[in-house]
Amino acid sequence: MMSTTTQDQSITHDDHHHDAPKGIMRWLLTTNHKDIGTLYLWFSFIMFLTGGAMAMVIRAELFQPGLQLVEPNFFNQMTTVHGLIMVFGAVMPAFTGLANWLIPMMIGAPDMALPRMNNWSFWILPFAFTILLSSLFMEGGGPNFGWTFYAPLSTTYSPDSTALFVFSIHIMGISSIMGAINVIVTIVNLRAPGMTWMKLPMFVWTWLITAFLLIAVMPVLAGAVTMVLTDKFFGTSFFEAAGGGDPVMFQHIFWFFGHPEVYIMILPSFGIISAIVPAFSRKPLFGYSSMVYATASIAILSFLVWAHHMFTTGMPVFAELFFMYCTMLISVPTGVKVFNWVATMWRGSLSFETPMLFAVAFIVLFTIGGFSGLMLAITPADFQYHDTYFVVAHFHYVLVTGAIFSIMAAAYYWLPKWTGHMYNERLGQWHFWCSVISVNVLFFPMHFLGLAGMPRRIPDYSIQFADVNQIVSIGGFAFGLSQLIFLVLVIKCIRGGEKAPAKPWEGSEGLEWTLPSPAPYHSFTTPPEVK
Amino acid sequence: MTIKHENYYVPAQSVWPIIGAIGLFLIAFGAGHFVHQLKSGASGGGYILLAGIAVIVFMLVGWFRTVINESMTGLYSHQMDRSFRQGMSWFIFSEIMFFGAFFGALFYARMVAVPWLGGASNNAMTHEVLWPHFEAVWPLLTTPDGTKTEAMPWSGLPLINTIVLLTSSVTLHFAQVSLEKGKRSAIKLWLGITILLGMSFLALQVQEYMHAYHEMGLTLTSGVYGNTFFLLTGFHGMHVTLGTLFLLVLFFRVLKGHFSADKHFAFQAGSWYWHFVDVVWLCLFMFVYVL
Numbered sequence: 057m058m059s060t061t062t063q064d065q066s067i068t069h070d071d072h073h074h075d076a077p078k079g080i081m082r083w084l085l086t087t088n089h090k091d092i093g094t095l096y097l098w099f100s101f102i103m104f105l106t107g108g109a110m111a112m113v114i115r116a117e118l119f120q121p122g123l124q125l126v127e128p129n130f131f132n133q134m135t136t137v138h139g140l141i142m143v144f145g146a147v148m149p150a151f152t153g154l155a156n157w158l159i160p161m162m163i164g165a166p167d168m169a170l171p172r173m174n175n176w177s178f179w180i181l182p183f184a185f186t187i188l189l190s191s192l193f194m195e196g197g198g199p200n201f202g203w204t205f206y207a208p209l210s211t212t213y214s215p216d217s218t219a220l221f222v223f224s225i226h227i228m229g230i231s232s233i234m235g236a237i238n239v240i241v242t243i244v245n246l247r248a249p250g251m252t253w254m255k256l257p258m259f260v261w262t263w264l265i266t267a268f269l270l271i272a273v274m275p276v277l278a279g280a281v282t283m284v285l286t287d288k289f290f291g292t293s294f295f296e297a298a299g300g301g302d303p304v305m306f307q308h309i310f311w312f313f314g315h316p317e318v319y320i321m322i323l324p325s326f327g328i329i330s331a332i333v334p335a336f337s338r339k340p341l342f343g344y345s346s347m348v349y350a351t352a353s354i355a356i357l358s359f360l361v362w363a364h365h366m367f368t369t370g371m372p373v374f375a376e377l378f379f380m381y382c383t384m385l386i387s388v389p390t391g392v393k394v395f396n397w398v399a400t401m402w403r404g405s406l407s408f409e410t411p412m413l414f415a416v417a418f419i420v421l422f423t424i425g426g427f428s429g430l431m432l433a434i435t436p437a438d439f440q441y442h443d444t445y446f447v448v449a450h451f452h453y454v455l456v457t458g459a460i461f462s463i464m465a466a467a468y469y470w471l472p473k474w475t476g477h478m479y480n481e482r483l484g485q486w487h488f489w490c491s492v493i494s495v496n497v498l499f500f501p502m503h504f505l506g507l508a509g510m511p512r513r514i515p516d517y518s519i520q521f522a523d524v525n526q527i528v529s530i531g532g533f534a535f536g537l538s539q540l541i542f543l544v545l546v547i548k549c550i551r552g553g554e555k556a557p558a559k560p561w562e563g564s565e566g567l568e569w570t571l572p573s574p575a576p577y578h579s580f581t582t583p584p585e586v587k
Numbered sequence: 588m589t590i591k592h593e594n595y596y597v598p599a600q601s602v603w604p605i606i607g608a609i610g611l612f613l614i615a616f617g618a619g620h621f622v623h624q625l626k627s628g629a630s631g632g633g634y635i636l637l638a639g640i641a642v643i644v645f646m647l648v649g650w651f652r653t654v655i656n657e658s659m660t661g662l663y664s665h666q667m668d669r670s671f672r673q674g675m676s677w678f679i680f681s682e683i684m685f686f687g688a689f690f691g692a693l694f695y696a697r698m699v700a701v702p703w704l705g706g707a708s709n710n711a712m713t714h715e716v717l718w719p720h721f722e723a724v725w726p727l728l729t730t731p732d733g734t735k736t737e738a739m740p741w742s743g744l745p746l747i748n749t750i751v752l753l754t755s756s757v758t759l760h761f762a763q764v765s766l767e768k769g770k771r772s773a774i775k776l777w778l779g780i781t782i783l784l785g786m787s788f789l790a791l792q793v794q795e796y797m798h799a800y801h802e803m804g805l806t807l808t809s810g811v812y813g814n815t816f817f818l819l820t821g822f823h824g825m826h827v828t829l830g831t832l833f834l835l836v837l838f839f840r841v842l843k844g845h846f847s848a849d850k851h852f853a854f855q856a857g858s859w860y861w862h863f864v865d866v867v868w869l870c871l872f873m874f875v876y877v878l
Contacts, residue, residue: 085605173604180608183612217623220620240677241674244673245669245670246666276685276691278685292813293814298732300811301696302700309691
């Protein structure tokens with residue numbers, strides 16, 4: 057489908073810096089999309105392990121009823137910071153890292169459009185998380201109000217360190233917005249000649265739409281935290297009825313950000329799966345244009361469904377119905393996607409290397425998360441499920457077996473391109489099977505806990521939930537340990553292994569496979585022709 | 588047939604982003620501690636905050652100097668120029684969404700929160716049980732817990748300020764037209780007038796705030812009317828300040844002979860930003876003052 061002119065590997069630009077700084081300075085000062093992509097991916101993995109360690113604390117405490125390991129306030133800080141880290145520190149930077157690495161290679165660009173800003177958007181992130189994590193050690197503790205920081209928990213009843221939480225969120229927002237601007241401008245302005253819109257790889261399409269969502273909603277989050285700051289420290293009453301405000305208003309503003317945020321964390325996954333499934337089915341993607349339109353529809357609908365997180369706040373019935381129907385409508389474009397992936401595999405010449413295993417697991421398990429989402433969308437039913445472990449099960453299915461699994465799939469799929477070595481397939485299979493079994497032991501029983509009435513975010517529970525919680529915790533520890541296999545695998549793959557050809561997967565399509573492995577420092581110095 | 592491609596300039600390693608990251612870290616860390624020390628009375632955060640601002644100013648000067656030098660030596664292609672323009676447009680879009688959050692709060696408070704506290708819709712019991720004497724009116728001059736304030740009238744100062752800011756958009760447009768026609772002295776004149784108008788706006792705004800605080804009892808703590816009033820006008824004022832600084836930089840660059848009729852991204856960006864700030868004010872004037 058695509059062919060390229062011969063690559064001119066001579067560096068025609070910026071030759072005066074060829075003796076670039078080595079060691080730490082290379083990473084601090086870099087403007088290279090691959091370096092920055094690598095930084096994002098490693099940062100994300102470190103955050104994944106940090107947030108994961110907090111999840112282990114939570115699961116250890118919940119192994120038995122009663123309080124045994126941690127104070128309730130510390131437990132609350134763990135649930136809060138676990139959520140914040142996984143959302144803003146693990147999943148989002150991983151996608152940005154993938155975008156950095158892949159988008160210029162996929163569209164035939166020399167680099168990202170704004171390389172210095174690219175460096176800035178990355179390097180403010182570790183600082184933001186330093187601030188957030190440092191607040192855990194302050195007097196009164198760190199944020200303990202849940203990652204959704206509902207008022208008045210985050211205003212009237214929050215610890216003094218809340219100001220640090222607020223400013224760290226501001227920086228994360230700035231980082232995301234700059235990253236998103238870079239992605240959009242790169243895609244719009246730096247496509248190789250002949251790379252028309254409907255020839256864009258799905259990953260690029262999904263990221264384009266994700267970037268739009270990011271620019272639209274991250275500023276709203278900034279507004280929300282700012283109002284929390286002024287309510288807590290400067291005497292305003294946005295979320296305080298005594299002054300004419302309303303705590304429910306907080307939820308409206310937050311979820312106006314929060315719901316598109318959910319799609320920010322899943323649309324790039326759709327792009328990844330749409331690259332991997334065709335490659336290992338040795339067939340082109342089924343229904344490419346319907347995939348593009350479905351992605352756009354999901355993004356538009358994501359602005360109209362925020363209050364489905366708030367069915368129990370006493371909204372007027374009309375609003376409840378409106379948000380219920382809009383939410384259910386999203387399952388149509390999502391269904392189109394799942395159908396297309398399955399149709400791509402239909403009568404394909406399938407093989408199941410690790411990327412494909414993760415991709416197939418994604419399709420099955422993400423769909424389970426989608427179905428439980430449909431259950432939650434039904435207003436009267438949601439009154440029962442609200443704030444129970446059913447919700448926890450739902451969003452971990454879409455985020456862990458959805459977003460994280462797709463990131464794992466992407467890592468396996470493109471590792472040969474990044475490192476120049478094949479990863480150890482045996483170890484990859486071990487990682488997959490350990491992960492997929494343990495993750496279901498971990499999250500599937502949570503559905504039953506929730507349906508039986510166990511509330512989320514509480515360190516203690518009633519005795520009848522004990523058995524299931526023990527199973528869940530065992531699954532949790534196993535899933536956490538399984539990720540260490542991945543760490544070992546990646547390090548081994550960077551340090552050596554079988555040499556990877558330019559195109560290690562016979563069925564894969566796209567410009568990135570026309571570059572040698574590992575990809576040269578500067579991707580396409582002269583844009584390739586796309587026919 | 589060979590297609591000629593312009594070279595897309597990929598800059599070398601740069602120290603400015605990491606300096607900017609450190610600056611932003613100091614600002615956030617300092618501001619966080621400063622705000623929290625307002626209550627406890629300890630100090631230290633403020634100094635870190637100031638240090639952060641100094642680092643950011645240093646970074647901006649250095650980064651801009653690098654970019655201006657690159658631009659003046661002709662490293663930037665038309666494609667690069669498009670990247671900058673698109674980047675700026677999307678940045679302004681993000682700013683619109685930021686103001687959107689506060690306008691959203693204003694509309695929600697006015698259309699939903701306050702009427703519900705007054706018993707509207709099916710909230711009769713809320714009204715009866717919580718604050719039965721509360722009257723739901725807008726502007727909310729008496730909050731449910733009894734804080735009283737006055738409403739800022741739209742005539743007088745705010746109206747003058749509206750005229751000042753609208754005029755400044757027109758004069759800036761004249762400056763841009765002069766730039767495109769290559770009339771150098773006219774650019775300086777119109778740009779100079781715009782900057783003066785921007786500064787007058789800020790001076791009048793300060794006066795309005797003093798009046799509000801000292802004579803009207805309208806403060807940041809006087810309920811949701813004062814909250815939305817001060818956060819919206821305050822963030823707008825911060826943007827006018829930034830915009831004025833932006834225009835000042837452009838003014839000095841014009842003096843040094845920068846910008847040409849067909850290459851003037853920075854001028855365009857400053858002008859877009861200024862018009863955006865102006866449009867935000869129009870919305871503010873309508874929804875915060877007049878209606």
